[in-house]
Amino acid sequence: MIPHTAKETNLARLKTGDKVNIETDILAKYMQKQLRMMKGD
DSSP states (O other), X not given: OOHHHHHHSSGGGOOXXXXXXXXXXXXXXXXXXXXXXXXXX
C-alpha cells in the first residue's frame, strides 16, 4: 500500500476477513474506452 492511501483511508486498519466495498464504475468505464480505442470505434 502506498503511503498516501494508508494516510487517507482506513485500509491500513483492516484485518484479513474484513469486508470492503470496491467501486468499479470508473475502472469499467476506463476499460470500455480503452477497448473501443483498440478496436478503432
